[in-house]
Amino acid sequence: MAEEYLVIDGLEFTYKGLFDFRDMLRYIKRIFTQHGYTILEKEKEVKIKPTGKDFYIEFLAEKEKTKFEKLTIILKLNITNMINTTVTIDSKTRKLNQADITAILDAWLITDFKGRWTAPWYFFLKTLLRHGFTKMGERFEDELINDTNTICENLKAYLNLHRFVEAKPA
Numbered sequence: 001m002a003e004e005y006l007v008i009d010g011l012e013f014t015y016k017g018l019f020d021f022r023d024m025l026r027y028i029k030r031i032f033t034q035h036g037y038t039i040l041e042k043e044k045e046v047k048i049k050p051t052g053k054d055f056y057i058e059f060l061a062e063k064e065k066t067k068f069e070k071l072t073i074i075l076k077l078n079i080t081n082m083i084n085t086t087v088t089i090d091s092k093t094r095k096l097n098q099a100d101i102t103a104i105l106d107a108w109l110i111t112d113f114k115g116r117w118t119a120p121w122y123f124f125l126k127t128l129l130r131h132g133f134t135k136m137g138e139r140f141e142d143e144l145i146n147d148t149n150t151i152c153e154n155l156k157a158y159l160n161l162h163r164f165v166e167a168k169p170a
Helices: 021-034 120-133 138-162
Strands: 003-019 038-049 052-064 069-089 092-111 167-169
Touching (some): 003 021, 021 069, 021 138, 069 138
Antiparallel strands (some): 038 052, 052 069, 069 092
């Protein structure tokens, strides 16, 4: 049976302003793949309101380190009151989106995700390793923390690219 260790719980940031929705989703997928993760969209929910669209998107990113250990990052995006705006940048007109974004990242270290250590002999070895020497998967904990913080900071930096652009409502 797989064991899950929560390494980072609820690393959160908020952003209010302009961004390109499609480009942001592409950027999220690209940044995870650059760090060696395979990413999939676990959940997507859209609500249309008079004030704008609300999105909830959950991404699941995984990186296998060994046959027994993998790193998992869950990114939850909550986008509220998204509206389309027209922006003039260097005398060129671009269509961007304006919304409030809340991003939450959770990082998990999962060991024995294929169930190979469930036999009695392996169970004894796993208990000995866990309590006698070191926590299984501890060597990848620093990498997971570093990856999660780097992805969070890069996403913040991407969103702040549009911070100083003047918007005109569409």
